[in-house]
Amino acid sequence: MxxxxxxxxxxxxxxxxxxxxxxxxxxxxxxxxxxxxxxxxxxxxxxxxxxxxxxxxxxxxxxxxxxxxxxxxxxxxxxxxxxxxxxxxxxxxxxxxxxxxxxxxxxxxxxxxxxxxxxxxxxxxxxxxxxxxxxxxxAGVGPDVLPDFLGVEHGGAIELLGQDELGGSAVESALESELQAWLRKSDLPEVTTERLMWASVRVGQHRFATSVLANCGRECVFCGFTLTDSGPSLLRASHIKPWRNSDHRERLDIANGLAACPTHDSAFDVGLITVDEDLAVRRSRRLENAMVHNQAVRRAFEPGMLRASIAAPRRAVAPGRPFIDWHREHVFTP
Structure with missing residues (x-):
């Protein structure tokens, strides 16, 4: 012993x-x-x-x-x-x-x-x-006792999901403010404290994105797009109420997240589509006008391509009402 x-x-x-x-x-x-x-x-x-x-x-x-x-x-x-x-x-x-x-x-x-x-x-x-x-x-500790929970035991990189949301001046401004708070409570050198804070943010965002993708069944809630193999999915897991506008709890809450394909994710982020209280999808007037004049836009957002209501697995955590209300009031352009 x-x-x-x-x-x-x-x-x-x-x-x-x-x-x-x-x-x-x-x-x-x-x-x-x-x-x-x-x-x-x-x-x-x-x-x-x-x-x-x-x-x-x-x-x-x-x-x-x-x-x-x-x-x-x-x-x-x-x-x-x-x-x-x-x-x-x-x-x-x-x-x-x-x-x-x-x-x-x-x-x-x-x-x-x-x-x-x-x-x-x-x-x-x-x-x-x-x-x-x-x-x-x-030393005899096999995968049955210690599994490869990061999936990189035999090679590959640790891929952090959702990092695209952490760019932009608004996020940098928010993180600068948070860094000052970290420095006030830390006796570590500033460079170490900054690394800790950024690591916490990035890994937290990765956990959030991973959880949101799983919660949404790894498919776009707006159209059902999915890839079932183990390669890159193209799906994005983003906040409903943006990261820069959310507090720490809201940033990690999967009820503040949706999984979507790049087209519908971008449309949601810029306010071309939103979600009502009953989870029905609503198009902006700008998008509807573009659908009339542009066939490519029409194909991406017409009924049959864009669902009437967002969909997720039966036991999924539903989008939080405060988050979809915030998006409709502050991002969506009717």
Missing amino acids: ATVVHAADVAYAESDYLELTVNGARRQWLDIVARRPLPPGARQVAFVPVETLLCLAGMYVVDHSRFGSGSANRAPEPVQQLARLFRRPPTSILAKMANLDGTRSHGAKNDLVAGARLRSDPSRMAHAYRTVLAAARS
């Missing part, structure tokens, strides 16, 4: 995360698999780098802020898988994610710095993730 080391006894350097080798990670995995569950209330051993890196990877999938101590057991995978594998309660996995996000002040500084660097460089993050998984496999 591995020696129990308390969290306060260990401090890892940035290089322990950024320069981790398969052999070094394998030694950590051998200690992890030798652990025994601790009795309730016992102090846990320190997180070793491979655990921290997998918690960091899990943040691409799970919004840890949605779960507290009373709901941690309901957090989705990979939280429960990591908790079982590390012999820790799910609350510890979620707390480590919060530390790495920079939203709590309890995280080790080098964890934060390394995490900020990795999340700002998707190719480097993918390499670290593959290193951890390769070491796990060599």
